Amino acid sequence: MSNVITAKNLSLSYGLEEEVIKDATFIIKKGDFVFITGPSGSGKSTLLKSFYGNLQPKEGSLVIGGLDMIDIKKSKLQELRTHLGIVFQDYKLINEWTVEKNVVLPLWISGYSTEVQSTQARRLLHHVKLSGKEDKYPMELSGGEQQRVGVARALAKNPFLILADEPTGNLDEYSSNVIWDLMENACQQLDTTVVVVTHKIPMVFNIAYRHFTIDERGSVYEVH
Amino acid sequence: MKFIKRHISLIFPLVAILLGLEFFIVFDRTTDTYEKSLSSDYSIMIVAKDEMSIDDFKALDKHILGVKELPKPQALKNIYLEKSKNVNKAIPNFYEIKLDNLLGIKALEEVQKNLSESKSIKRIETFHSTYKSQYELFTFIKFSFGTFIFFMAIIGFFLIVKQMEVWNFMHAQRMKVMEIFGASLFLRSKVLINMAVLDAVISSILTSAMFVSLQKMWISDTQMEILKEHVSDVFLFSDFFILLFASIVVVLIAVFLVVINVKEE
Numbered sequence: 001m002s003n004v005i006t007a008k009n010l011s012l013s014y015g016l017e018e019e020v021i022k023d024a025t026f027i028i029k030k031g032d033f034v035f036i037t038g039p040s041g042s043g044k045s046t047l048l049k050s051f052y053g054n055l056q057p058k059e060g061s062l063v064i065g066g067l068d069m070i071d072i073k074k075s076k077l078q079e080l081r082t083h084l085g086i087v088f089q090d091y092k093l094i095n096e097w098t099v100e101k102n103v104v105l106p107l108w109i110s111g112y113s114t115e116v117q118s119t120q121a122r123r124l125l126h127h128v129k130l131s132g133k134e135d136k137y138p139m140e141l142s143g144g145e146q147q148r149v150g151v152a153r154a155l156a157k158n159p160f161l162i163l164a165d166e167p168t169g170n171l172d173e174y175s176s177n178v179i180w181d182l183m184e185n186a187c188q189q190l191d192t193t194v195v196v197v198t199h200k201i202p203m204v205f206n207i208a209y210r211h212f213t214i215d216e217r218g219s220v221y222e223v224h
Numbered sequence: 225m226k227f228i229k230r231h232i233s234l235i236f237p238l239v240a241i242l243l244g245l246e247f248f249i250v251f252d253r254t255t256d257t258y259e260k261s262l263s264s265d266y267s268i269m270i271v272a273k274d275e276m277s278i279d280d281f282k283a284l285d286k287h288i289l290g291v292k293e294l295p296k297p298q299a300l301k302n303i304y305l306e307k308s309k310n311v312n313k314a315i316p317n318f319y320e321i322k323l324d325n326l327l328g329i330k331a332l333e334e335v336q337k338n339l340s341e342s343k344s345i346k347r348i349e350t351f352h353s354t355y356k357s358q359y360e361l362f363t364f365i366k367f368s369f370g371t372f373i374f375f376m377a378i379i380g381f382f383l384i385v386k387q388m389e390v391w392n393f394m395h396a397q398r399m400k401v402m403e404i405f406g407a408s409l410f411l412r413s414k415v416l417i418n419m420a421v422l423d424a425v426i427s428s429i430l431t432s433a434m435f436v437s438l439q440k441m442w443i444s445d446t447q448m449e450i451l452k453e454h455v456s457d458v459f460l461f462s463d464f465f466i467l468l469f470a471s472i473v474v475v476l477i478a479v480f481l482v483v484i485n486v487k488e489e
Contacts, residue, residue: 052404054488081406094398109407153405 002030004161004193005051009060012046019058020046024220026212030160033187033207034195038214044197047214048165051195052084053077065160082110085154085192089166091146093138099125099149100134106157124152128182144175151182155190162186164196180205231423233390234475237383238427241474242467244376246435246459249466251369253457255362262362263326266355267292270319270339271347285338287323287331294318316346328363329356384478391416391482399486413483420475428468435459 005028012021020043028034038044049055051064053072062069067080085106093102101108103124104117112120125131128148138146147167154162164183168176180202187194188207201211211223270276281288296315327335332350339348399412410417439458 054404078406078408081404084406086404092397092401092404094401096398105402106405109402109405109411 003027003063004030004032004065005195006063007060008062010050010057010062011059012043012050012055013058014046014055020218021050021214021220022218023060025060026220026222028193028195028210030193031187031191032193033184033209034193034212035201035209036195036197036212036214037199037201039216040199042214042216043218044214045165047220048163048195048197051161051163052081052086082106082157083159083161085157085159085162085186087147087150087154087162087164087167089169091138091143091150093146093149093153095138097137098134099130099136099138099141102138102149103152103156105153106159110157120156124155127155128152129178142175144171144178147171147175147179148182151179155182155186158190159192162192162194164194166198167196168198168202176202177204231419231426234384234387234420234423235427235430237380237387238423238471238474239430240376240383241380242427242431242471243434244373244380245470246431246463246467247369247376248373249463250435250458251366251373255366257457259326259362262358263323266323266326266351268321268323268335268339268351269294269347269349270321270345271316271349272319272342272344273316273346274344275317276319276342276344280342280344281319281321281339284342285335287325287327287335288321289324290322292320292322294320326359326362329359384474388478388482391479392485395482396486399483400488403486403488409483412486413479416479416482417476420479421472424471424475425468427471428464431467432459432464435463 005026007024007026010021010024011019013019024047036044036047046055050057050062050069053064053069057070065080065083067076072080094105097105100118100121103121104112107117107120121134122131125134128151130145130148130152133141133145138149141149147170151167154164162183167183168179171179183194183196184205184207186192201209212220213223214220270281276291278288278291281291296318323335332352332355336348336350339345395416398415402412436459
């Protein structure tokens with residue numbers, strides 16, 4: 001199995017502030033489902049941000065999908081991001097766009113034809129049980145539905161890596177279970193690597209997963 | 225209604241800037257011609273005891289463009305002719321001097337001073353007071369108009385800055401999300417560019433239309449010579465392209481500043 005994320009003695013910080021993540025070394029392989037947990041402010045989201053190039057490593061090395069993230073060129077980073085699926089706690093949907101347009105955003109960015117976009121949107125919305133809501137706007141949907149749109153968008157281009165930052169943080173139990181099911185399916189059926197930052201690992205989880213935790217000092221450990 | 229609201233907020237300041245620009249172009253064009261006609265109508269009278277050539281005058285002051293010798297008054301000539309030929313020599317020479325442009329009051333005084341340095345020149349008549357009132361009125365109109373145009377441009381500029389803040393508020397979320405998913409700078413700003421360019425075109429058409437109607441309706445009937453004589457110069461077809469170019473440059477700079485200031489969270 002190939003390595004999707006390789007971190008070696010990785011340290012992360014915001015500007016000149018104290019390091020949030022210290023000396024982290026780990027490898028995440030293709031098809032892995034990884035939970036990253038830890039107390040508030042431990043640096044879970046910071047670590048995830050570095051995976052999609054929102055934060056540059058301060059020390060050590062970080063390789064994502066074969067690309068060295070240190071001083072990565074803007075064009076390379078843009079290219080990498082078009083192959084990632086990212087899910088946020090606050091959904092980050094574009095409110096003035098319809099559900100369908102939101103879902104096909106990664107395809108639109110990559111220049112796919114409108115026919116491909118439309119077919120893929122229908123398929124994905126059916127997959128996340130939102131058929132018939134193509135023309136709705138995000139604000140017309142419930143939180144759980146908005147997050148399902150977010151997951152559909154993340155899956156739109158069959159990414160090699162899905163990064164999710166507290167994807168169920170704002171959702172009730174039923175909606176959370178739907179999101180976990182979608183993530184499991186993506187990992188199991190598409191062999192996509194999934195990295196999820198969460199406060200709490202779901203009680204019922206049907207596939208094998210790895211669990212990393214970050215302590216208050218910013219050290220990353222693999223629990224199992 | 226939402227469409228109109230969204231566009232009018234940029235069209236309004238753009239039209240203000242374009243009006244300022246077009247007023248400047250038209251005013252510059254019109255006053256330039258008027259200034260030339262004022263300058264060509266003006267001349268200095270010189271009375272000199274010796275005959276003087278254009279080179280003699282040019283050597284005295286660089287602003288002297290041309291000289292015309294005036295015929296000596298006939299009556300005066302007859303009297304002197306009757307007396308003696310020697311006396312005839314004593315009849316002074318009269319010259320009318322043209323200047324190269326409409327000089328300021330101080331520059332005109334300088335010309336007068338330079339001419340008076342010549343021992344041949346007995347008398348210089350600059351028609352100072354008439355020239356002064358004409359020149360001062362002209363410069364006052366020019367200054368007032370310049371100030372008006374300047375303030376219009378300033379107001380337009382601040383309205384555009386305000387509009388940039390509105391854009392930032394309206395489009396930042398979309399641009400941030402698009403950046404996360406790998407959209408290029410062009411794709412992120414495409415919506416804004418399309419909207420801004422459309423507004424630039426509309427503003428240029430509106431401003432041109434205003435000037436065309438001004439030219440056709442008001443100026444043709446006006447009694448103001450400065451405008452009436454140059455009515456065709458008020459709005460030229462090429463002005464539309466100048467306005468379009470200027471408005472597109474302004475909106476693209478504004479869009480670019482908004483886009484580069486949207487930082488990923």
